[in-house]
Structure formats: C-alpha cells, structure tokens
Amino acid sequence: MPTIKVSVSGESLSPKRMIVKGRKFEYVVDKDESSPLEYILAALAGCINIVGFLVAKEMEINIEKIFVEISGKLNTDKLMGKNTEERAGYKEIEVKVRVQGDVEEEKLEEWLKQVEERCPIGDNIMNETPVKVSVEKA
Amino acid sequence: MPTIKVSVSGESLSPKRMIVKGRKFEYVVDKDESSPLEYILAALAGCINIVGFLVAKEMEINIEKIFVEISGKLNTDKLMGKNTEERAGYKEIEVKVRVQGDVEEEKLEEWLKQVEERCPIGDNIMNETPVKVSVEKA
Numbered sequence A, B: 001m002p003t004i005k006v007s008v009s010g011e012s013l014s015p016k017r018m019i020v021k022g023r024k025f026e027y028v029v030d031k032d033e034s035s036p037l038e039y040i041l042a043a044l045a046g047c048i049n050i051v052g053f054l055v056a057k058e059m060e061i062n063i064e065k066i067f068v069e070i071s072g073k074l075n076t077d078k079l080m081g082k083n084t085e086e087r088a089g090y091k092e093i094e095v096k097v098r099v100q101g102d103v104e105e106e107k108l109e110e111w112l113k114q115v116e117e118r119c120p121i122g123d124n125i126m127n128e129t130p131v132k133v134s135v136e137k138a
Helices: A036-059 A103-120 A122-127 B036-059 B105-118 B120-126
Strands: A005-014 A016-023 A026-030 A062-075 A093-100 A130-138 B002-014 B019-020 B027-030 B062-075 B092-102 B131-137
Touching: A005 A026, A005 B036, A016 B036, A026 A036, A026 B036, A036 A062, A036 A093, A036 A103, A036 A122, A036 B027, A036 B036, A036 B120, A093 A103, A093 B019, A103 B120, A103 B131, A122 B036, A122 B131, A130 B120, B002 B027, B002 B120, B027 B036, B027 B092, B036 B062, B036 B105, B036 B120, B062 B120, B092 B105
Parallel strands: A093 B131, A130 B092
Antiparallel strands: A005 A016, A005 B062, A016 A026, A062 A093, A062 B002, B002 B019, B019 B027, B062 B092
16 A cells, blocks of 8 residues: 555644644744744755665665755745745755765766655655645634 | 745764754654654644734734644655656645634635745645755765
C-alpha cells in the first residue's frame, strides 16, 4: 500500500503562535522565532537529507554528510494586504548542497537529479498542488 | 523595503536526521519523529494562524482562537525509486479551519478568502515556485 496519509492539527496559543501536533512531535510555529517561512525551508532541507542518503545507497556512492543552505526571497506587500501584482509567497528558492564523502563530482550531478525528482517537498513547492480549505465556527 | 530574504542551513546528523538552523530557532527534521511531510503541513498551519489574526484585525472581527486540521495523501512509489506516473509529493492537501469567537458565519467566508490569498505558504504550495538546486563537494 504505497499511498499514505499524513495529518497534523493546530491550535492557536496567540495571534502569532500556534502549537501543531503531529504523530510523534509537537511543532511551535510563530511569527518571530520559528516562522512558517523557515518551516517550509526546513521541510525541504530535511527531505533532501533523507532522500539524499536513500539515493546514495542505491547508487552505491559513499556519502558521509550533507550540508544545505536554503534561501528564498519574497515581497511582503500581498501578505500585508497591499494592492500588488506580486505573489504572496517565495518568488524563487535557492538550494546549495554540499556533500562530504568519497565520491566523484560527476556522480554527484546524477545523484542530485534523482534527489530533486524524488523529494516530495520539492515536488510540492515546484509544482501546483491543490489545497482545499473550509471554515466553520468552533 | 517589502522584499525580505529568509535563510536556513542544515547539517545531517544521520541518514534520517538533519539539524536545521534558522535565525533564532533550530529545527530537527527526521524520517520517523518529525518528518518533512509534517513540517510542510505545520508551516501551512502556522501561516493560517498568523495571517488569520492579521486579517481578522483588519476586518474588525473578533477571533479568539483558530483550530486547524490539515491532511495530505501521497503515493510513496516515486520517493522509493519505482517507475511510476504518480507524483512524488502530496496529491492534494485538505485544510479544515475552525474559528472560535463572536463572528458571523458569512463574515468567516470572506475572511477565509483573504487568508487563502495572502498566506505565503499556501501560495508556494498551490502554485509553481522555481527551486534552483546546485551541488558541490564539501
């Protein structure tokens, strides 16, 4: 059964802060300390790590450690309610991966291609994903 | 200056586990306890909370608390390297928002529309976002 369902539930602690419960972990997401904008980049980083080691094992290449630097730029006008043609989210995300291990540079390009294609978070950011939202009174 | 840049950096602790540093917070992302798949949903939850209270203030509606339930389904075949037409990431994400406060149901629909449009994370998930990835040896 390769289809899985992942769920989280959140409850606001304040206008800036929400506690989000996953299966085994609680996430505190807030505006100033651990923002949603960092959370989505952290999701992408963690995904590259897991898929990176998975693909390395399949390709029989020896990766000891993966480092990533991820950054994104966005214009806050739409978020703040200003009339703008700019999008609300990141316009572009840049990911720099550095790999420690006994592996040829050439192999790394092939490795990266696989990682990019197979990382679920990368797919959801790069491509369109339907989000169905509903609201009711508690 | 409404354009901001957000950055994180990550270092693998193990094939399943990465520590990701943000501006003021460290995120541990791993396969089994706090997975990237939960992280991206937590980002969306926290975003709805922050933008939800922001929009409520502008609309002068009285929201005391926001609850969210978010779930997504995905097929793990592509992630696992199987030959498949399925995408790697979530096929669809469902968000159920419940609002506690002295507010009319009608107003809530208008509120939700604004929140959906202005939430950066929702925008990055719903729409295409370029992700530029490069690799080098450490």
